[in-house]
Amino acid sequence: MRSIYLVARRDYLGYVQAWGFWLGLLLTPILMGVGMMAPTWAAASQPTRYYTVIESGTDFTDALKAEIEEDRISIARTALDPVGVLNGEPNEKVEAFDAAIDNGATVDEALAEAGGTSIELPQADFIYVDPPGRTEEAIQPYLLGERAVDSPNGPQTLFAAIFVPEGDGDIEYWSENITAQSLLAKVRAAERTLTERRVFAEAGVSPRILSEAESRRRGISEKRARPASAAATGSQVTLADRAPFFAAVMLAFLLWFLIFSVVNYLLMGTIEERSNKIFDSLLTSVKLPDMLAGKLLAVLAVALTLMGVWVIGALVVGNAFSGAMPPEAREMLFTVVSAIAKPSLLVPAVLSFILGYLMYGAVFLALGSLCDTIQEAQTLMTPLIVMLMVPMFMIVVAISDAESPILSVMSWIPVFTPFLLILRVPAQPPLWEVVGLLVMMVAATLLVLWLASRVYRAGAVHGAGVGDVGKWFTKLIPGKKGEAGS
Amino acid sequence: MTSSAPLEMENVTKRFGFFTAVRDLSLNVPQGAIVGFLGPNGAGKSTSLRMALGVLSPDEGEVRLFGERPNIESLRHVGFLPEERGLYKKMSPRAIISYFARLKGMSAGESRKRADELLEMMGLTEFGRSRISKLSKGMSQKVQILASLAHRPDFLILDEPFSGLDPVNQQGLEDLIIEEHKRGATILFSTHVMEHAERLCDSIVMMARGRKVFDGTLDEAFGALGRAVLIGVSDGFDLDGAMTAKGFGENEKHGDTWRVSLPSGRDAQDALRAAIDTGAPITSFRPEDARLRDVFVSLVSDAEAEDLRQSLATHAAKEEAA
Numbered sequence: 001m002r003s004i005y006l007v008a009r010r011d012y013l014g015y016v017q018a019w020g021f022w023l024g025l026l027l028t029p030i031l032m033g034v035g036m037m038a039p040t041w042a043a044a045s046q047p048t049r050y051y052t053v054i055e056s057g058t059d060f061t062d063a064l065k066a067e068i069e070e071d072r073i074s075i076a077r078t079a080l081d082p083v084g085v086l087n088g089e090p091n092e093k094v095e096a097f098d099a100a101i102d103n104g105a106t107v108d109e110a111l112a113e114a115g116g117t118s119i120e121l122p123q124a125d126f127i128y129v130d131p132p133g134r135t136e137e138a139i140q141p142y143l144l145g146e147r148a149v150d151s152p153n154g155p156q157t158l159f160a161a162i163f164v165p166e167g168d169g170d171i172e173y174w175s176e177n178i179t180a181q182s183l184l185a186k187v188r189a190a191e192r193t194l195t196e197r198r199v200f201a202e203a204g205v206s207p208r209i210l211s212e213a214e215s216r217r218r219g220i221s222e223k224r225a226r227p228a229s230a231a232a233t234g235s236q237v238t239l240a241d242r243a244p245f246f247a248a249v250m251l252a253f254l255l256w257f258l259i260f261s262v263v264n265y266l267l268m269g270t271i272e273e274r275s276n277k278i279f280d281s282l283l284t285s286v287k288l289p290d291m292l293a294g295k296l297l298a299v300l301a302v303a304l305t306l307m308g309v310w311v312i313g314a315l316v317v318g319n320a321f322s323g324a325m326p327p328e329a330r331e332m333l334f335t336v337v338s339a340i341a342k343p344s345l346l347v348p349a350v351l352s353f354i355l356g357y358l359m360y361g362a363v364f365l366a367l368g369s370l371c372d373t374i375q376e377a378q379t380l381m382t383p384l385i386v387m388l389m390v391p392m393f394m395i396v397v398a399i400s401d402a403e404s405p406i407l408s409v410m411s412w413i414p415v416f417t418p419f420l421l422i423l424r425v426p427a428q429p430p431l432w433e434v435v436g437l438l439v440m441m442v443a444a445t446l447l448v449l450w451l452a453s454r455v456y457r458a459g460a461v462h463g464a465g466v467g468d469v470g471k472w473f474t475k476l477i478p479g480k481k482g483e484a485g486s
Numbered sequence: 487m488t489s490s491a492p493l494e495m496e497n498v499t500k501r502f503g504f505f506t507a508v509r510d511l512s513l514n515v516p517q518g519a520i521v522g523f524l525g526p527n528g529a530g531k532s533t534s535l536r537m538a539l540g541v542l543s544p545d546e547g548e549v550r551l552f553g554e555r556p557n558i559e560s561l562r563h564v565g566f567l568p569e570e571r572g573l574y575k576k577m578s579p580r581a582i583i584s585y586f587a588r589l590k591g592m593s594a595g596e597s598r599k600r601a602d603e604l605l606e607m608m609g610l611t612e613f614g615r616s617r618i619s620k621l622s623k624g625m626s627q628k629v630q631i632l633a634s635l636a637h638r639p640d641f642l643i644l645d646e647p648f649s650g651l652d653p654v655n656q657q658g659l660e661d662l663i664i665e666e667h668k669r670g671a672t673i674l675f676s677t678h679v680m681e682h683a684e685r686l687c688d689s690i691v692m693m694a695r696g697r698k699v700f701d702g703t704l705d706e707a708f709g710a711l712g713r714a715v716l717i718g719v720s721d722g723f724d725l726d727g728a729m730t731a732k733g734f735g736e737n738e739k740h741g742d743t744w745r746v747s748l749p750s751g752r753d754a755q756d757a758l759r760a761a762i763d764t765g766a767p768i769t770s771f772r773p774e775d776a777r778l779r780d781v782f783v784s785l786v787s788d789a790e791a792e793d794l795r796q797s798l799a800t801h802a803a804k805e806e807a808a
Binding site: 277281282286287 | 539540541542561564566568570571572573575576585586588589590630633
């Protein structure tokens with residue numbers, strides 16, 4: 001044990017004294033924060049765009065304005081009650097807001113009526129301007145930026161022009177930008193609404209009746225079948241039901257990220273020892289399994305240090321800003337954190353992390369022992385990195401359907417089990433399957449550790465290199481005589 | 487530490503694929519001895535030493551370190567300097583020496599104290615906390631040597647310890663080896679620089695082409711070469727004919743000097759008397775100052791010639807069989 005401790009201590013201190021460690025420690029949360037905020041920032045930074053509609057009358061223009069306003073209505077409702085909206089049980093503020101909208105109020109007016117004056121909604125993405133011309137030729141210079149249209153914000157470039165012919169002719173959507181499609185989607189939605197209204201009118205159904213039909217539409221309440229033992233929690237699907245799935249996705253991603261980040265330490269450390277020719281000195285001082293255990297422990301400690309610092313940092317920041325956080329957001333955060341802390345998710349997650357780390361760590365350690373340079377290591381790492389990307393795709397699958405059959409099948413492939421077991425746990429797979437996956441993971445980890453120690457010995461003692469990898473697969477299985485230190 | 491010999495190897499053979507690196511090597515390093523392990527490059531010295539330490543397993547034969555198969559416990563009594571030098575470049579000499587001493591069982595405090603003591607002894611105190619990457623190659627090598635003996639081992643195995651050191655540092659290392667020997671350590675070191683072995687060793691083992699070609703004391707080594715005297719003559723005198731008649735039959739001419747081999751039971755005085763008796767115009771006379779290098783070259787050449795003979799014989803036998 002002493003040797004393991006000494007090797008682990010030396011390696012750990014070596015890693016944490018390096019610049020790379022501190023950069024990773026500080027930059028990772030910053031970059032993750034940037035990544036999480038990027039969609040919001042992107043939406044906020046999207047310039048307001050100006051469109052016009054050329055039609056006789058204002059039917060289409062009104063329908064399109066209403067469609068565009070829908071986005072802000074949705075944002076306002078979520079801001080008023082995030083948990084209630086997600087659970088399908090909005091509070092009285094949201095109900096007041098909905099009622100005001102139904103009575104023809106603008107979004108800002110409805111918010112004021114619902115008591116949400118403190119909520120700042122983003123400006124609309126698209127603003128209507130009067131058409132500067134009636135024909136394509138007249139509009140073209142405005143679309144190309146050669147001329148500016150008058151807008152509430154002064155002269156602006158026209159983003160899009162929608163020509164709505166009378167009769168059955170196609171609506172034409174003109175724009176210089178063919179990649180930003182959201183306005184086009186709104187145009188389609190507006191046309192769908194208008195067509196429905198027109199057809200109903202032709203059939204003698206007045207807009208008032210349509211509106212009444214809309215208001216009398218029944219709500220859909222999402223229920224969850226629960227065993228009798230959990231009947232007390234009620235059948236309504238709430239955030240507490242969804243939280244374990246969010247939590248599992250977060251944990252699986254965290255595991256993937258940590259493994260992906262820290263196993264490189266093992267690879268680089270071993271390459272350094274090989275290129276510095278330290279193996280013989282070490283092997284006459286420490287047993288090979290103790291040396292490997294020390295190295296794996298050192299990097300595990302690095303991972304735990306990173307996690308510990310980030311968690312403490314998150315708690316400190318969270319505590320500092322908790323006062324500024326709306327109660328609804330606090331409740332949401334608390335629900336997700338509680339889901340992570342539940343033993344039914346935490347225990348498999350911790351086991352998966354340890355076993356996954358050992359499995360991948362041992363592989364990277366073995367690869368490092370075969371390489372003299374980073375360039376050599378890269379040739380062996382490429383297939384591993386490709387393999388490590390698969391769980392990322394599976395995380396995406398789990399976000400849309402945590403009970404997808406592909407997740408179930410892939411979770412039985414040992415190299416993916418550590419990540420996919422976590423994703424499956426919230427769906428409460430049968431106990432035999434969870435136990436089976438854990439047993440398989442333990443067996444696979446032991447097998448990988450055994451193979452990795454053989455490869456490591458070949459690299460460290462016999463100086464085997466990248467070129468020998470292929471030859472080994474035929475030689476690894478029959479045992480050789482044990483050597484000192486083994 | 488047990489009372490068994492620090493190292494015993496019995497009929498040890500090691501093959502790498504079809505190549506036999508060490509063949510049927512038997513070796514005994516008695517306690518308290520300084521043994522030189524000599525041989526040309528590729529003779530199998532490093533492979534033998536790695537087997538002695540249990541880093542490699544022999545394919546045949548047996549290795550005993552302090553009476554046991556090499557294991558981590560018996561290795562605690564051993565200090566090893568590998569042929570391929572290497573240290574953690576980002577660590578300081580003090581930390582490295584302390585680290586290896588602790589791996590061998592020393593306490594943290596004792597190991598640091600020992601590191602300071604050794605660094606001071608080698609004049610490296612001011613570099614004790616610098617990174618290894620900032621030191622010269624020679625300094626790094628000294629640090630590695632210190633790391634191998636920091637835990638005061640009973641048995642020091644040094645693989646080519648003098649290579650890469652300048653003459654001053656080579657002398658320093660010789661002094662260090664003598665100090666360690668005086669402390670009570672048994673020492674086995676490999677080298678192909680014969681002068682170090684001549685000055686330091688009680689006995690030597692010579693390897694060539696994976697085989698042991700000599701194992702004995704320095705005197706025995708010189709004896710194996712054969713003694714001779716060098717006699718200078720003038721006027722082109724044919725000393726060979728005259729000396730052959732006196733019973734000295736192996737004579738070689740090098741300019742005006744003849745190398746006269748001494749047959750068994752005859753010494754230099756006998757040769758001088760015989761030369762005078764022949765009436766040769768003698769201009770100089772001195773016993774040949776045989777060096778270990780000559781013994782080495784002679785034995786290694788013999789071994790290589792023997793190998794060649796065996797190889798040809800095997801080839802011929804195969805041809806005949808075909």
